[in-house]
Amino acid sequence: MSTGKGKKRMKNQPVLYEGIKKKRNPLITDYAWHGMQEKAIKAGLSASEYLERLIRKDLDAE
Known part of the structure; x- marks a missing residue:
């Protein structure tokens, strides 16, 4: 999945998710x-x- 780098962020507009x-x-x-x-870093x-x-990974596995 893209990290959204290089995309202009606009208030109240989703970038990575729906x-x-x-x-x-x-x-x-x-x-x-x-x-x-530690894991995030x-x-x-x-x-x-x-x-x-x-959480999304776990939900997708169901």
């Missing part, structure tokens, strides 16, 4: 948060995008 992202507040432990941050992604891809 919908725009909204601020959410999942409650997770510090252990899970730090682990997610290794993948070259933000924690938000890492979580988005992880």
